[in-house]
Amino acid sequence: MPYERLEKDVAMMNESGINVVRIAESTWSTVEPQDGVFDFSHIDRVLNAMHKGGIQVIIGTPTYAVPTWLVRKYPDVLAITPTGPNRYGPRQNMDISNKNFRIHAERVIRKIMEHVKDHPAIIGYQVDNETKAYNTAGPAVQQLFVEYMKTKFSSLDKLNKAFGLDYWSNRINSWDDFPSAVGTVNASLSSEFARFQRQLVTDYLAWQAKIVNEYKKPGQFVTQNFDLDWRGYSYGLQTEVDHFAAAKAMDIAGIDIYHPTQGQLTGAEISLGGDVARSMKGGKNYLVIETEAQGFPQWVPYPGQLRLQAFSHLASGANMLEYWHWHSIHNSAETYWKGLLSHDFEPNPTYTEAQTIGRDFARLSNKLVNLKKTNQVAILASSEAQTAFNAFSFGWGAKEKWNDIARPIYDALYRMNVSVDFADPSTSNLEAYKVLIVPALYAASDSLLERLNRFVKNGGHVYYTFKSGFSDEYVKVRTTRQPGIIQEACGMTYSQFTIPDQVTLKGDPFKVGAADNIVKTWMELVTPTTAKVLAYYEHPVWGTYAAITQNDFGKGTATYVGCLTSNAVTEKVLENVIRKAGIWGADQATRFPLITKSGVNQQGNMIHYYFNYSATPGTITYPYKTGKELLSNETVQSNKSVTLEPWGMAIIEESR
Amino acid sequence: MPYERLEKDVAMMNESGINVVRIAESTWSTVEPQDGVFDFSHIDRVLNAMHKGGIQVIIGTPTYAVPTWLVRKYPDVLAITPTGPNRYGPRQNMDISNKNFRIHAERVIRKIMEHVKDHPAIIGYQVDNETKAYNTAGPAVQQLFVEYMKTKFSSLDKLNKAFGLDYWSNRINSWDDFPSAVGTVNASLSSEFARFQRQLVTDYLAWQAKIVNEYKKPGQFVTQNFDLDWRGYSYGLQTEVDHFAAAKAMDIAGIDIYHPTQGQLTGAEISLGGDVARSMKGGKNYLVIETEAQGFPQWVPYPGQLRLQAFSHLASGANMLEYWHWHSIHNSAETYWKGLLSHDFEPNPTYTEAQTIGRDFARLSNKLVNLKKTNQVAILASSEAQTAFNAFSFGWGAKEKWNDIARPIYDALYRMNVSVDFADPSTSNLEAYKVLIVPALYAASDSLLERLNRFVKNGGHVYYTFKSGFSDEYVKVRTTRQPGIIQEACGMTYSQFTIPDQVTLKGDPFKVGAADNIVKTWMELVTPTTAKVLAYYEHPVWGTYAAITQNDFGKGTATYVGCLTSNAVTEKVLENVIRKAGIWGADQATRFPLITKSGVNQQGNMIHYYFNYSATPGTITYPYKTGKELLSNETVQSNKSVTLEPWGMAIIEESR
């Protein structure tokens, strides 16, 4: 902070209704300026000021960025990645499995905890931040990996066979010869190494949580700030963290969600990030640990957008919303990642809009927090399948990753106002869903695929894309006809695939028009066995093959999409599946840019959010029981229309 | 192989007429699982099964990929390249000049040879695979290079002068000071280092061949699987191997040829690769060691294409055709490089089409193998000129390489059905040709250029492009007027050159239309001395200069193309030269997409192949003596039309 203004800050926070702040994260060099020398004065100062101002505090452990003295004394705390040893400077440059890092991290965490644990302002703790393995892959990590492999594979023969290591003389005939996975061309090995790196993250976070748990008081929580696959904003699911596994050690899930605004604001990332965070802990409410205020220069929100975003988080099940950050920073990397306040610390339009959010939250929180959501559709996401798919994508040089397949499907569901959860292979309650969406389940064990067959047999409906079922859990391609085990439920098979070149769907079967009737990037040459064909390819040579099939199997159906479809076709096929499942409902009468989300509040009433993600007014017909619009406090009759301002919203609580 | 199915494989090979397989290549880690521990059981197993099934075997030495234990014990077997030390994982990562690599490579080769040499299934051996120096450039290699330079240059003064090393203080005043060539900015030095690296390849392959020759039986052959410049497919000539020199140690030339298919299939790469392989050993037939079956996803062949490709290889002089590979691999880098069989090992359309090829080969081989081809046109290709051209291209940042100049000329000849050989400067029979095509002969000795002058004087016809004759064999630009020594034959000269900006050929002299009448990328400001001008530049400033000239010299002509021309103009100028040479013949009545190739079979009869490289039927008028179409066994009268199916063909044997 360039000058002392803590009291002023607290006052301005109070004026905007801010009642929680997160502090201490990334401050190792201030808390422990030299090895074993501790200084908690700045933490005390802020804790006391916040407490005095009625603001609660989340304490972050400071381990996300390492101090200079630690690196000078123990250079090996910096990770060695495939591109060489890391340099001092950025955050997230350390090897989280390094012993010297762990010894000093534990000491500073314990020292902080001992010092702050009794402070009344604290409501919870965040362990580390946006933790990943940061591609640590040096010799010490390799040693850990070999130990991991010894445990996992009882013999090298099994490993060589499972991974096909005879190819190009990669066979490992002695554990001592085990080469670094960094240079491998074998996706079985690289995917296993990625799984091992995810395990490092899970273990590291559980280790930190365990330390903090020794000190935390009843009622306090431990969380982590998980983040999504970053493409200049929060785009899709992570491959670097197994969120479902890592969240187990947390009391509550936390996430950061960053997204475009202005003309590009759709709410999709808010919805996606929320669905991920909520699903991590089996549907429990979550914390939005960070989201943008002004953010990047191109993200300065239009009037109404900050407010629209805030309530959208709640509508997905968030119980808290924190901005990164309070004020804009005057030096270093995030100078142009602007906070609620600009560098001048003065009120500005974004801050002023935040004040209205604070007021409404204060007034309506009791109705809005702890929203319970129950979905009938889930997307099956597997870190293993994602990593394995990404290893091959659509061939050498292809840029598409798993998220490029999955995100458009998510977005199609979002536009159709179909609410979803995410499920991972470890879930035990797949059967709670009526529809499973399975994008490119590239690597999967026999048992998972058999379970998916049973899901259909028992009355479930599955939407599969291409490449699902293709390889086993070791990324070995199945030796059966494709798509392997799931062909039983899908009633189709293929042996060849190619890249479409001027291929369309025969006869525009979904009536989407020529521009949308195209086949992109990938096509499997599908032959139905028992399935009916929803679409054939239109092409001089490939026209005899099916593109999309649907099979009745047991009490359910399995729909298989063998090619990359346009968004319009994706929507049509999804609609087909959802109608099959009998859950096409009232919410589907509303479509993007008008978005609806719902849940049951702690009073047991249904809450319906309606958001207008556009610059022009919108109108929805409210299809539910008469209720009350909470912002205006006006009654809304069933089947009456409700007008939404540009970037505006309504929140209707059904009357009992 | 994920499960045991060798007998089934042999049966399916038999069903498709496969009568040769190549094994053991890249299997070092299975053959020698630990240092000095050998296990030949998998080789024996396959050899015996193949022999039992009547299938002959080529044994590959396994040195193309190194085992883990070798790298662990002798890390220096991995090459150090300009980007640093190689990593374990990929093939082709070793330093082929490394002593530890050589010692262990020799031992494993000898052990295999001792073990297999008497097996009756073996017809020949392949030494290593797609061998190159892989840019090995570490300190040990540098030491070898200095020794090479000491031998080549008797004194540093000569070297400094020849390479112009005074420039930027690069002068070397003591052999001890000789710096690594890796960082040099001097193309004379980098080109010499490239030549030295090619010599490493030649020596290494001769060394392996010598070892294998000690064991091989009469009638068995030694070959190598040479490959072409790779641009996602086999594009053009190699700079990393001197094919003409390296092939000397082989009994028969081998090559791999990969190419686009589907709508992009032209046959040009099959023709080019065949012409290169045939020319390596002075016109002898060659083996296609590898070509694609299904290949990349985008290469799954349309019906008819696999067959069209197979016979096209024969038409260029191939005596064998092997697919890489029998079945698709279930793990690692080439998972999506699909074989004849998909991962499911079941018959598929590509395999089914291969069965027809097998049947026809079995029936017609006697008429088709050992085809003798005699061409009157040769393309002069020189590794030295190619490397030197590439060092400068068209200036800083230019992406064009020598192949970007040469390949369009090759393709123009291909489209015109002008059959060519490749000749390199070491050839002794230049005079066998009527026409020489000389693309960008950037670096050449005085004697080579004088020989080309004599070639013209004695009645030959040369088509030169720009930049030919520009520098000597040490990549020192000539101090005479350009194009140096060949100006005598060319009758023109230039001193300046520039990059064309909206330049065309004056008056569209070749009547190709505005779109094709352009001058691209490079233009020399040519002034004729005795030559006539075929085309002037059209430009406000450069309009007084000639673009293309033709000079009568002695009994021949030299045509000089001073700029990069469109394909249409290239064709017109080539036609002009070929007509000059009096060899514009009946085959030139046929044009791409209808392709004709011919030769004399072992019965002494002319064989004429006609290929239709298009998706629509084509018709040719058969201009030769009445003959028999071998596939249909129907008689074809002279001057009668023959219809070719889409992607179809005819093979006519002239009657005596």
Next chain:
Amino acid sequence: MPYERLEKDVAMMNESGINVVRIAESTWSTVEPQDGVFDFSHIDRVLNAMHKGGIQVIIGTPTYAVPTWLVRKYPDVLAITPTGPNRYGPRQNMDISNKNFRIHAERVIRKIMEHVKDHPAIIGYQVDNETKAYNTAGPAVQQLFVEYMKTKFSSLDKLNKAFGLDYWSNRINSWDDFPSAVGTVNASLSSEFARFQRQLVTDYLAWQAKIVNEYKKPGQFVTQNFDLDWRGYSYGLQTEVDHFAAAKAMDIAGIDIYHPTQGQLTGAEISLGGDVARSMKGGKNYLVIETEAQGFPQWVPYPGQLRLQAFSHLASGANMLEYWHWHSIHNSAETYWKGLLSHDFEPNPTYTEAQTIGRDFARLSNKLVNLKKTNQVAILASSEAQTAFNAFSFGWGAKEKWNDIARPIYDALYRMNVSVDFADPSTSNLEAYKVLIVPALYAASDSLLERLNRFVKNGGHVYYTFKSGFSDEYVKVRTTRQPGIIQEACGMTYSQFTIPDQVTLKGDPFKVGAADNIVKTWMELVTPTTAKVLAYYEHPVWGTYAAITQNDFGKGTATYVGCLTSNAVTEKVLENVIRKAGIWGADQATRFPLITKSGVNQQGNMIHYYFNYSATPGTITYPYKTGKELLSNETVQSNKSVTLEPWGMAIIEESR
């Protein structure tokens, strides 16, 4: 030189009027072939031949490229940069602060000086060449940097505060812990390191100059060949050298200027480079140490252009013009950077045109050299602001650099025939100007900004762009409302900024038409306080904010351009400011492609140059006192029109 032809070269130089050559630069390996072994024979030979031919000589110290023996003995002379240790081969690869380099550089310089100092051909010396720090950043350099920081910052607390190092735990709590600046994400630190690197250059050049000064004779000069930011040609101001500081040790400024020609020749780089060089030494005449003759292939000049260029240099104040280089080089990196002669050493059109320049220079030099220029407009350029701006640009991934802002403004002034100087913050005579152009003065001390406020108050006129005044001299963003201190003079303020998306200027206030009325890349949301608004944004949301304002402050005006404007709008706003300043004059009636430059010659007469930078004839009306056109020796009456040939010119000396 491939063969002996020194006498012939001197004769051809004489024929083209060349009377100065530069030699010995980069020849360390010839002058000192082994450690301590010296050979001056080639210098003597050339010196004697030139003297005999009446040609004067500039001797360059040879330190720009290091010999092989030095690198072998002292590998640490090669700089370690952020990408690793440099390799031998290129020039400019050394660490100019390295002790071993310095010891040997000093010895060779002294040996040369001792040997040549009395030679009568020598008129001056050039120390090193195009010197920079070449991003040297290894451990030894880091040690020097820490010493520099200790001197600059009395305590680490001050440093931590000034640079905001608490962020991401970058705080430095002990000088021993000071991490390398290479990995930093803190622009305050990286900008300080850049300033330190510039200081290395200043110190190194002063050190060389001091050595040479010990030997040089009265009347001889010491110069440096400074160069500009290189983008394939001389584009803009350097960040790697503080030209104003480094030039202090020189007797006369030297520069190299390279630029596109043919259809892209505008003269702008000649003007810009000249203005920079002239400004380095406070308006004194300068030497063009290098410029192209034929240059790159794409730069072969059209007829007339070489001549036009030569006189353009004089018109900006050059007193000498040297071509790089006499003849084209036959080996190595600059083979295609062609000299006056091609590789054939024969006359060619470029050389022939140079002969006319030589003749005219010989005839007119007395009228043309030592031209005194007095400008009323200056561009404020600060290495600190430039480096700091570049650190952030317009956000992550933005490619624009400071020169992308400043150069279009320079070009607009050039097109309008407004002559400018460059001023840097160290200048003492800011008040000599009526107009200051201040592009993106991103980092600036309070005192500089206050001085700019005073400049306006006292009657000056300032044209500011966005981002000026934003941060202090340590690249800490100011905590006041933006644009910080200068808002006093500018009468406007802003707190938010964004990236324009379909934003224009409301009502096309400058009547430039739709295509040019756009707002690009960056927009600040400006609110005027006392300023009047020259342009508002047109946009549904941002339309209430100002884009361009102008404020009367004291006796002057401050114009603030808050967004990136089109060239057309930039010209209009500049015109507005220049008119305000009352200096819109007769030269502004002429516009590009007709360019005019003027000054007072050593006879005290006004010289007016008129250049036609186009391929079509142009006409100007001569607005000054009747004078004589020096090339034709014809009288030109006031207000009479003068026709300029394509790429032609006129030089009019006003009569007394």
